[in-house]
Structures are given as structure tokens and as C-alpha cells.
Amino acid sequence: MIKQDVQKCVDALQDFVDKEIGESVNLFSCKSRANNELLLNIDEKFQLKDKDELHQLGEQKIENQNKLQEIRNKVEYYEKLLMELEEAQKELEVRYKLVSKSK
Incomplete structure (x- = not known):
């Protein structure tokens, strides 16, 4: 019984961590794309x-x-x-x- 409760807690924690990691990766990807677009726009506007x-x-x-x-x-x-x-x-x-x- 305790082993099952601990396993449920571990599973819940793993689900939470997986969800947070997924959201963080998604946010990082979005910001990376936005920064890349910004750099491309800057590169077009300002020629070195x-x-x-x-x-x-x-x-x-x-x-x-x-x-x-x-x-x-x-x-x-x-x-x-x-x-x-x-x-x-x-x-x-x-x-x-x-x-x-x-x-």
C-alpha cells in the first residue's frame, strides 16, 4: 500500500517534471525563433x-x-x-x- 502511494507520488512528480520541461523547451524554442527573426531583420536593415x-x-x-x-x-x-x-x-x-x- 505504501509502496503504491510512493509510486503514485513518483509518477505524479515525473508527470509534473515532464510537463514543465516540455513547456520550458517550447518557450525556449519560441524565443529562439523570435530572436532569429529579429537578427534577420536587423541584418537586412543594417549592412555591415x-x-x-x-x-x-x-x-x-x-x-x-x-x-x-x-x-x-x-x-x-x-x-x-x-x-x-x-x-x-x-x-x-x-x-x-x-x-x-x-x-
């Missing part, structure tokens, strides 16, 4: 660049960064030059006023 084109873009980026740095250096140089010219202009204005007063 080949290695040569990526390399060329990388070189172009470096070249643009170098040009940008050159421009920044020139801007910095001209800003310093402007400050020096403004100082010189102020000095000339002071000298002009001194010369004008002394006349």
Missing part, C-alpha cells in the same frame, strides 16, 4: 561595412583628428597673438597720450 572600408574610415578619422588638432593649435596661437597685439595697442595709446600732453 567590410574590413577595407572600416580601415579606410579609421584612417580618415585619424586624419580628421590631426587636422582638428592643427586648427586648435592655430586658434591658440592667434588668441595669444591677439592678446599681445591688444597689449601693444594699449601701450601705444598710453604713449600717444603722454606725447599729446607733453606738447
Whole structure:
């Protein structure tokens, strides 16, 4: 009697486990198909660049960064030059006023 009850419990547990495994496998399959479809859609929308084109873009980026740095250096140089010219202009204005007063 106890052996039969234990066997019924084992059978019920096995049925439950089999059912859960089946549902899990089904869910996994559905999600896998959905992910595969999503990847195919993404692949159609976004074409990847080949290695040569990526390399060329990388070189172009470096070249643009170098040009940008050159421009920044020139801007910095001209800003310093402007400050020096403004100082010189102020000095000339002071000298002009001194010369004008002394006349």
C-alpha cells in the first residue's frame, strides 16, 4: 500500500517534471525563433561595412583628428597673438597720450 502511494507520488512528480520541461523547451524554442527573426531583420536593415572600408574610415578619422588638432593649435596661437597685439595697442595709446600732453 505504501509502496503504491510512493509510486503514485513518483509518477505524479515525473508527470509534473515532464510537463514543465516540455513547456520550458517550447518557450525556449519560441524565443529562439523570435530572436532569429529579429537578427534577420536587423541584418537586412543594417549592412555591415567590410574590413577595407572600416580601415579606410579609421584612417580618415585619424586624419580628421590631426587636422582638428592643427586648427586648435592655430586658434591658440592667434588668441595669444591677439592678446599681445591688444597689449601693444594699449601701450601705444598710453604713449600717444603722454606725447599729446607733453606738447
